[in-house]
Amino acid sequence: MDLKQLVMLAIQVSIICVVFGFGLRATSEDLLYLVRRPGLLARSLLAVFIIMPIVAVVLDRLFTFRPEVEAVLVALALSPIPPLLPRKLGKAGGNTSYALGLMAILSLLSIVFVPVAIEVLQRFGRPFGMAPFAIAGVVLKATLLPLAAGMIVRATLPQLAERIKKPLALLANGLLMLGILALLAALLPAVWAQVGDGTILGLLAFLVVGLAVGHILGGPNPDNSVDLAIATACRHPAVALTIAAANYPDQRLAGTIVLYLIVGALVCIPYIEWQKRQVVAASIA
Secondary structure, eight states, X not given: OOHHHHHHHHHHHHHHHHHHHXXXXXXXXXXXXXXXXXXXXXXXXXXXXXXXXXXXXXXXXXXXXXXXXXXXXXXXXXXXXXTTHHHHHHHTTOOXXXXXXXXXXXHHHHHHHHHHHHHHHHHTTOOOSSOHHHHHHHHIIIIIHHHHHHHHHHHHOHHHHHHHHHHHHHHHHHHHHHHHHHHHHXXXXXXXXXXXXXXXXXXXXXXXXXXXXXXXXXOSOHHHHHHXXXXXXXXXXXXXXXXXXXXXXXXXXXXXXXXXXXXXXXXXXXXXXXXXXXXXXXXXX
């Protein structure tokens, strides 16, 4: 196992730990939050599962991307939301119940959505080298199983869940940051090579459109708007890389994923800070 594989393993483990940690906090009320709000649920599914894959295909048609960029954009659009979502949204005034319920429902539905989306894309001439249900298995292991395991621990061993959730979060965040920094250092030439060739513009468009779509479809409740905006724009980097690498094995994709994470941070952090100021202004008013 080389350094890049070790780094990717660390990132994947960190993400699984984060999802497991959210399971330690999630309740049945969180999971039922969206079920009891069918309008918000429908808008959420439309934003994440329908609009963003269309956006990825449209961007591919509008721009002449490198093959690896095209692969990553499609893979990001097919990936479920990132497990960092509830933590990010809590800082921006988001609704934790909605964030946790959204992550759980999207993770569950991804097992069906991803194979169906791949079948549709294949009918439009985009071949995939990985069986659709094999990709669904990746989604299952990366998101749904850790979330369910965390919820089981919370239900059966609540004291243990309370003790381990903070150390687990520290471990997960530390592994994720170290993994991303190490990957950036190892792939800096590959990342730098994509600066100035339209890759950043394409990734930026994907993220900005995602934020705008989610914010609008989140509805009049500002907490739900910020939740859905981040959920729509940000995607699971490890799952996206797995999908892209399996279907485009000859392309160097990790550099594009790293660039996506950098651009995503530059776009989403100002948005979250803006939302924080909105929350403060609303509380003063």
